[in-house]
Amino acid sequence: MTATADAEAAANELTPLADYLGSVLRRLRALPPLDLDLTQAHGNVLAEDVVAPHAFPAFDQAAVDGYAARWEDISGGGRGPSYVPAPSGTPGGRSIRLNVVGDLGAASWRPVRLTPGSCFSVAAGAPLPVAADVVVPVEWTDQGMAAVEIFRTPKRGYGVRRAGEELPVGTLLARAGTYVSPALVAVFAATGIGHVVVRPSPRVVIVATGDELVDVGRGSQPGQVVDANSHALTAAAAEVGALAYRVGICDDDPEGLRGLLEDQTLRADLIITTGGTGTGPGDMVRRILSRREGGRAGPVTFTDVALYPGTALGFGTVGAEEVPVVCLPGDPGAALIGFEVLARPAIQLLAGAEPVFRPSVRAHLLETVSSPTGLREFRPAHVAERRGGGYTVQPLSGGPFTLSGLAEANGLLVLGERVTTAAAGSTVDVLLLDRRR
CATH class of the missing domain: 2.40.340.10 (MoeA, C-terminal, domain IV)
Structure with missing residues (x-):
């Protein structure tokens, strides 16, 4: 056999990555939903569709600071306005004068009605008077208080926001699986929503294994390797939106590893280990977690996947709660790639996010x-x-x-x-x- 033929034969014994990912992700389920206050929902994923219970805007309102008027009064079709000479340079050569009968701010609540030839001074967000169908911007007037001269005539409807014109009652605001962004929080709040049902952020525990590992803050020496993986993977899990907890370094001690993983099941929705997934003499994670006991297979299955870098990956469950565990290689580059192709989609699936893969x-x-x-x-x-x-x-x-x-x-x-x-x-x-x- 040639070297090329040997390599192809070895590759044929590996599990295709797509097949492996499919088999792993099918075993995972999104976390049970929670009803959260809107202020706590940001960063989570919706567990159900959200529909607007109230309209937005909730009432007819001014969109700009100016004067709320009847368009027919300022367009020349009404009987109420009086026409006066306009300042030089004004288009049309004349302006329109209206009586200002009151001021309306955003906190105004009493209903008022326009009569021909009158207007109200309004602030942006103020409720519109009945019969108003235009708001003339302040800068198009002489900014009068008892009476105002209007130098430019806007189109009908300018400066007006009608009730429900953006989001009518019953509008589908967001579908299940949507990430709750700050803007979406604003939409929910504006339509009267105070609570939403979301998937909680997965709690992810990261453990680095190996007798050779030492913590950061020093350089590596022969027989010692600085633990870059647990720090990097904790950051990667947090970047996805998980609540990430770095446990630190666990020596290659069978009982110590089993005990540590058992303890972490109490606070984890997913456990990620790094190191020891190969078949070498020092690869204790694979040896310990895949060991058959009582005629049953070990809690974690290790698979040689057609992936480069880092072919050896592990997946299974640990503890009475059967918490999922992902086992990644010890090489930092292979660990980060393994996180991207396996752990990250698993976190996304637990969180209920769609899609689970990178674009x-x-x-x-x-x-x-x-x-x-x-x-x-x-x-x-x-x-x-x-x-x-x-x-x-x-x-x-x-x-x-x-x-x-x-x-x-x-x-x-x-x-x-x-x-x-x-x-x-x-x-x-x-x-x-x-x-x-």
Whole structure:
């Protein structure tokens, strides 16, 4: 057998990434819904459709500061206004004078009615007088108090917001699965909603494993590796919207690991471990969590997936509550890629968010790249919009294992299992990363 044939045979024994993700995500369910006060709902995902119980605006109101009037009085069709010479430079050469019979502010509540030849001085947000169908902006007048001269005539309906013109009663404001943004909070509040039913933010616990790990604040030495993973994965989980808790470092001690995971099930909706997923002598997580006991398979199944980097991934449940656990590789680059393709969709699904995967685009590749046979590769890249439409993608140096590349990337170039070389100028898939910059 040639080396190429050996590589293809080994790749054929791996589980395709799409199949693996499907099997994992089908085992997860969105968290039970909660009824939350509107001030606490931001950042969560709606568990049910939300319909407007009241109209917005709730009443006819002025949209600008000015004078509420009858359009026929200022357009020349009414009998009430008087015409006076306009200041030089005024279009039409004349202005219209109306009597100002009162002032209305946003807190005014008594209903009032216009009579021919009269108007009310109004502030933006003030209720409109009955029969008013136009608001003349202050700057189009002489700003008179007892009487006002109007130098320009707006169109009928200018400066007026009618009750329910934006959101009538019964309007579907948002569907289940929608992220509650600050603007959506404003919409809910404006239509009289004080509580909404949402999926809670998943509580995610992150554990780094390995005897070699030491905490941050020092440099790595032979036999010691600074724990970058638990810090990075905690940040990644928080970026998705989870309530992320970093437990820290757990040594490769079977009883210690089991006890730690059991304790964390009391406060976790998902547990993420990093390290020990391979088949080497020091890979204790796979050895411990996949061990058969009493004739039954271990709580976590480890699968060699056609993924580059980081083929070895684990998924299962732990504890009496059967809390889901995702096991990611120990290499920092592989751990972050594993989070993107497996842990992040799992968090999104628990949160009830749709879609669970990152958005993707097709992009014009600027540089020829090669990819391992039979593996779906996710490579850090920089995506840019092309003038005239479309996207370009530039792979970043160092490949998928480089932390500096991942830190700089705003996208992940995706090369399929059958792609060994992607030529410059070809069109490729790219996942878009939201770095909130």
